[in-house]
Structures are given as C-alpha cells and as structure tokens.
Amino acid sequence: MEDSLKAKLANFFQKPKIVILIAYLVIGTYLCLLMAINFQSQTALQKSTLKRIHLDLEKRAFSLGYFFSERKHGLESIATSKDVLSYFINKSLGMSEAYGLKVSLFVIKQILLKTLQEKSIQGDPIYMRLLLVDTSGRPLIDTASESQEAFFFSSVKTAPSPDEPPIVFIDQENNKIKLVLKTPCILQGEVMGSLISILNLDTVRKHFVDFSPNPSLDRFDLVSNDGRIMRSDDAAQCPDFRELTSMTIHQLPEDQFSLIKFPSERAHAKQMMVTRVTIHNVPLYLLSWVEKKTITGTLTPWQSLLGTAFLALMILLGIVKLVKFNTENLVLQTRYDESKRQQHRLASKNQQLKHEISQRQKIETELEEQRSLQMRSDRLRSLGEMAAGIAHELNQPLVGVRGKAELTLLSLAQEGPLVPQKIENNVQTIIEQVDRMVHIIDHVRLFARNAGKVEISRVDLNDIVCTALTLVMVQFKSYDLHLEKILAPRKLFVLVNPFSVEEVIFNLLTNARDAVESKKKEAGQNYRPDISIRTGSDELENQKNIWIEIKDNGSGIPESIIPSIFDPFFTTKDPDKGTGLGLSICKSIVEEFGGTIDLESREGEGTAFIIHFPECRTPTETDETIPFP
Numbered sequence: 349m350e351d352s353l354k355a356k357l358a359n360f361f362q363k364p365k366i367v368i369l370i371a372y373l374v375i376g377t378y379l380c381l382l383m384a385i386n387f388q389s390q391t392a393l394q395k396s397t398l399k400r401i402h403l404d405l406e407k408r409a410f411s412l413g414y415f416f417s418e419r420k421h422g423l424e425s426i427a428t429s430k431d432v433l434s435y436f437i438n439k440s441l442g443m444s445e446a447y448g449l450k451v452s453l454f455v456i457k458q459i460l461l462k463t464l465q466e467k468s469i470q471g472d473p474i475y476m477r478l479l480l481v482d483t484s485g486r487p488l489i490d491t492a493s494e495s496q497e498a499f500f501f502s503s504v505k506t507a508p509s510p511d512e513p514p515i516v517f518i519d520q521e522n523n524k525i526k527l528v529l530k531t532p533c534i535l536q537g538e539v540m541g542s543l544i545s546i547l548n549l550d551t552v553r554k555h556f557v558d559f560s561p562n563p564s565l566d567r568f569d570l571v572s573n574d575g576r577i578m579r580s581d582d583a584a585q586c587p588d589f590r591e592l593t594s595m596t597i598h599q600l601p602e603d604q605f606s607l608i609k610f611p612s613e614r615a616h617a618k619q620m621m622v623t624r625v626t627i628h629n630v631p632l633y634l635l636s637w638v639e640k641k642t643i644t645g646t647l648t649p650w651q652s653l654l655g656t657a658f659l660a661l662m663i664l665l666g667i668v669k670l671v672k673f674n675t676e677n678l679v680l681q682t683r684y685d686e687s688k689r690q691q692h693r694l695a696s697k698n699q700q701l702k703h704e705i706s707q708r709q710k711i712e713t714e715l716e717e718q719r720s721l722q723m724r725s726d727r728l729r730s731l732g733e734m735a736a737g738i739a740h741e742l743n744q745p746l747v748g749v750r751g752k753a754e755l756t757l758l759s760l761a762q763e764g765p766l767v768p769q770k771i772e773n774n775v776q777t778i779i780e781q782v783d784r785m786v787h788i789i790d791h792v793r794l795f796a797r798n799a800g801k802v803e804i805s806r807v808d809l810n811d812i813v814c815t816a817l818t819l820v821m822v823q824f825k826s827y828d829l830h831l832e833k834i835l836a837p838r839k840l841f842v843l844v845n846p847f848s849v850e851e852v853i854f855n856l857l858t859n860a861r862d863a864v865e866s867k868k869k870e871a872g873q874n875y876r877p878d879i880s881i882r883t884g885s886d887e888l889e890n891q892k893n894i895w896i897e898i899k900d901n902g903s904g905i906p907e908s909i910i911p912s913i914f915d916p917f918f919t920t921k922d923p924d925k926g927t928g929l930g931l932s933i934c935k936s937i938v939e940e941f942g943g944t945i946d947l948e949s950r951e952g953e954g955t956a957f958i959i960h961f962p963e964c965r966t967p968t969e970t971d972e973t974i975p976f977p
C-alpha cells in the first residue's frame with residue numbers, strides 16, 4: 349500500500365509541478381501587471397487632478413487680476429478727473445481752503461461717496477472707504493465717518509512716481525488686514541496727492557477668490573507678501589492659518605503643488621496641498637487648498653502598490669495552502685481507497701477461508717468416519733487373532749467335559765449302579781469346565797464391548813498381560829516362535845481400561861510376530877524367533893512407574909521411518925496385512941491413561957516397545973466398574 353501511495357504521489361508531483369509553476373508564473377505576471385497598471389493610472393489621475401486644480405487657480409487669478417486692473421482704471425479716471433485736478437490747480441494757484449477749495453473738496457467727496465455707493469458686484473460693495481490724501485499723507489477727503497478708525501498712512505506717505513503701478517498693501521495696524529489700492533493724482537507730470545481705496549475684502553474673496561462650487565473640497569485664499577492669509581473675519585480665529593502665516597508661502601515655486609503639513613495636532617488628520625499663482629501686476633498670491641485625498645485618492649500610488657503586492661502575496665499563499673490541502677486530501681483519499689481495497693481482499697479471502705474450513709471439516713469428518721471404521725476393523729483383526737486362542741481355550745474344557753461324560757457313561761455300563769461319589773466328581777469337573785468356557789466367552793464379549801471406551805479401572809498390569817497371552821499363546825505356537833513371559837513378582841496396579849491395554853498388547857505382539865516372521869523368511873533355518881514380554885516398575889522423580897516391554901528379534905525398523913511409524917495409516921506391510929493404524933491407536937490409548945510409549949530398534953536386529961504407566965497405589969471409586977479379567 350505504501351509503495352502504491354508513494355508512486356501516486358510521485359506521479360502527482362511530477363506532472364502537476366510544471367502546471368503549478370506555470371500557474372504561479374501566470375498569476376505572478378498578472379498581479380505585477382495589475383500593480384503596474386494601478387500605479388500608472390493612479391499617477392495619471394494625480395497629474396490630471398493637479399492640472400485641473402492649477403487651471404482653476406489660474407482662472408481665479410486671471411479674474412482677480414482683471415478686477416484689480418478695472419479698479420485701477422476706475423481710480424485713475426477719478427484721480428485724473430477734472431474735479432480732482434481743478435482742486436490741485438486751484439491749490440497751486442494759491443486758493444485758500446476756506447474759499448474755493450472747500451467747494452472743490454465737497455464736489456470730490458460727493459464723487460467719492462457716489463463711487464462708494466455705486467461700485468458693487470451683485471449688490472456687494474466693492475469699496476469700504478475712499479480717501480484723497482496730499483503728498484504728505486494727510487487726508488483731504490475721507491468717506492469714513494469720524495467714528496471710524498483712523499487710517500494709518502505711513503506706508504502711503506512716500507509719494508509714488510507717476511509711472512508706478514497702483515500698489516496693494518496691508519495695514520497691519522491693530523492687527524487688521526486691509527486691502528488697499530493707491531493711485532497717484534498727477535498734474536503736469538507731478539504727483540499732487542493720492543487716491544486711496546480700501547477694498548471690501550469680503551466682496552473680493554466672495555466673487556473672485558473663494559467661489560468654489562464645492563467649498564468643502566477646494567478652498568482658495570489670498571496671501572500677502574509676508575505670507576499672511578487675507579481673511580478679514582477668521583484670520584485670527586483659525587490656528588492653522590495663523591501658523592501658516594509664519595511660513596514663507598510666497599517662496600513656494602509657482603505652478604507647482606506642495607504638501608503642507610501643519611505643525612498643529614490636527615496635522616495628521618488634515619494634510620493639504622497648496623500652490624500659488626501670482627496675480628498679474630498685483631503683489632498678491634492666490635493659494636489653493638486641496639485635501640490630499642482629492643489628488644491621491646485614499647491611497648497613494650505607493651500605498652496601492654504595496655497593497656496590491658500584499659494582496660498578491662496573500663493569493664499566492666492561499667494557492668500554496670490550497671495545493672497543500674489538496675495534496676493531503678489526495679494522500680488521505682489514496683489511503684482510504686487502499687484500505688477499502690484491502691477490506692475487499694480480506695472479505696474475499698475470508699470467504700475463501702470459510703469455504704476451505706468447511707471443506708476441511710467435511711474431509712475431517714469423512715476421515716474420522718474412515719478412521720473409526722479402520723479401528724473397528726483393527727479390533728476385529730485382534731479378535732480374529734484371538735479366535736484361535738479362544739478355540740483352543742474352549743477346546744480344552746470341551747475335551748474335558750466330553751471325557752468326563754464318557755467316563756461317567758462307561759462307569760455306568762461297567763460298574764453298574766453308579767458310585768455316587770464318582771458321579772459327583774465327574775459332574776463337578778464338567779461344571780468347572782463349563783464355567784471356564786463361560787468365563788472365556790464373557791471375556792471375549794467384554795473385550796468387544798469395552799475396548800476403546802474411556803471407562804477406567806484399577807487393575808493389575810500382570811493380569812492384563814496374562815489374559816492377553818492366554819488368548820494369543822496357542823496361535824503364536826503355530827508360528828513356531830518362542831514367547832517368553834517375565835512378570836514382576838508383585839502386583840502392578842494401574843488406572844486404565846484393561847481391555848484397551850489388552851488391545852495395545854495384542855497390537856504390539858502382532859507387530860512383533862510379523863517382524864520375526866519377516867526376518868525368518870530372510871534369515872533361514874539358523875534363525876530362532878524370540879518374543880519376550882516383561883513387566884516391572886521403577887521410580888522416576890518420586891513417581892513410581894509401571895512398565896511393560898514387548899521385545900522381538902525381528903527385522904527391526906529402519907531409522908528413516910522411525911519418526912513416522914506412529915502416524916495413522918503409515919504401514920510397510922501389504923494392504924491385506926496392515927492398516928497402519930495399530931501403533932497410532934496404541935499411542936492414543938497409552939496417552940489417554942497418562943502413559944508413554946517408546947521404542948528402541950535396530951534394523952535387522954529387533955525392536956523393543958516400552959510402555960510406562962503411573963502407578964495407582966490407592967484403590968479408587970472407579971474400581972470394578974469394568975469386570976476383569
């Protein structure tokens with residue numbers, strides 16, 4: 349399973365490796381392109397936004413410049429008007445103020461007041477105050493009431509040259525910002541005085557500076573030479589602007605935007621773009637305030653670049669994770685498939701095993717049946733072997749019975765009236781002989797019934813040997829062999845089924861007989877067949893053992909077949925002579941009663957089988973359950 353999994357994985361990683369690499373390259377290239385395009389479009393957007401703002405600023409500067417030049421022309425026409433000039437002519441002619449000049453000044457004042465009232469833009473007054481001053485700066489006419497603050501003219505005292513353009517300056521007295529326009533009154537090339545107008549800052553701001561349709565986004569301001577924001581209302585209230593005045597705003601390069609970072613606390617929240625456009629002919633600056641995000645958007649190109657790069661990284665990581673996850677899934681799937689296949693294999697093997705087991709059980713049952721049949725035939729063979737002995741055994745008492753009966757008849761014929769004592773003796777003998785026959789027949793019946801059964805009894809091994817020998821002795825004699833019996837002088841009690849042990853003795857004696865017969869065929873006349881049966885006891889490891897030895901000087905067993913002779917159906921004999929079951933039955937009977945069976949054999953010299961049983965010293969309840977002999 350491991351091998352197939354490895355092969356699959358190797359296969360997977362070999363082919364898809366190229367696919368994954370290509371996928372990475374494609375995604376990487378796509379993301380790089382995306383970043384580049386994003387960066388480029390952001391930069392282009394910035395440029396166009398800046399351009400738009402700058403154009404807007406220029407438009408305002410142009411209209412403001414136009415406004416100033418209009419004012420300049422307006423004031424110039426008043427300053428060079430007949431009424432103003434006639435005042436200065438009369439004055440130069442020596443006319444006193446009380447006489448002619450007062451009228452002139454009155455007329456000029458009327459003109460100035462009218463101008464003050466008439467000059468407006470959409471209802472908003474352009475001028476706040478108009479003054480006519482002499483060359484020393486002393487006001488000749490002032491449209492303001494006396495309660496209004498005095499105007500500080502130090503800055504206009506210096507008489508301007510006739511070619512000098514109108515100037516704009518700020519009166520910083522009382523910290524008030526004012527937009528002032530000064531026009532010289534020139535008579536025959538000589539400056540006689542100046543016409544000073546104080547412009548309405550609100551009107552200027554409202555109509556020319558700060559008229560953005562969306563003031564929250566863009567805001568415009570007028571800035572003076574010294575960098576002060578011109579706001580009549582809130583210049584003092586807005587700290588940002590106040591801070592900004594300290595900056596040399598006019599040093600900002602024209603046509604260029606700069607980023608102003610306010611030093612105040614709110615600086616981080618409010619960064620603004622600032623640029624300047626110098627108003628034509630007027631020393632004023634126009635500033636535009638634009639929120640940074642309107643130009644760069646919420647992200648700067650670099651931020652968006654970084655953001656996209658981060659996104660790309662995340663996507664790549666995601667893909668890596670996905671591939672890893674898929675690989676793990678594949679491994680699990682393969683393992684699952686493999687275990688399923690194994691399960692199927694196991695199930696079919698199981699089925700096969702079941703089939704084999706049932707077949708084997710069938711064969712075993714058949715074998716068992718065959719074995720029991722063989723055992724029965726083996727036992728019948730033993731009975732057959734016994735038959736001659738039985739016949740002999742029965743023959744003897746029968747001969748005795750017949751003899752006694754004939755003797756009785758003869759006695760009756762010859763001797764007349766019977767001697768009661770003689771008849772009694774004869775009948776007694778007949779009864780004894782008949783008893784003996786009954787006993788033999790009973791034994792045979794019991795053997796047939798009990799041999800092979802598990803019932804056990806405490807019996808003397810010598811008795812079993814004697815009974816067995818009685819039955820085979822006659823038959824063995826017909827084979828012309830010498831059978832020797834050496835029994836232990838004491839009783840050898842064992843706990844066995846005596847008929848089964850008798851069967852063992854029959855089998856071993858039969859094998860011994862076959863072995864000596866076989867050798868006799870080969871050895872010839874000089875050979876004297878000998879079979880001995882001995883019993884005895886010995887002590888081994890504090891356990892008294894009873895033994896029985898059946899020894900012959902027959903053909904012996906070749907060493908090579910010794911390990912097999914106890915196997916069922918192992919035989920070296922012809923089929924009509926041997927079944928191969930004798931020794932296997934002997935072994936199972938002996939072991940059933942806690943005994944052992946061993947052998948010593950030499951090929952060509954003979955064999956000895958030795959059986960050991962544990963001694964049974966004390967009588968048990970099972971005694972006499974099987975009557976023997």
Ligand code: ADP
Nearest residue numbers: 859860863904919920921926927928930931955
């Ligand atoms: P069977 O006698 O029917 O062949 P056994 O199980 O009794 O079956 O014996 C198995 C084999 O062991 C015999 O065929 C024989 O070759 C060998 N054998 C048994 N007893 C002797 C013996 N006393 N001498 C020589 N060979 C023997």
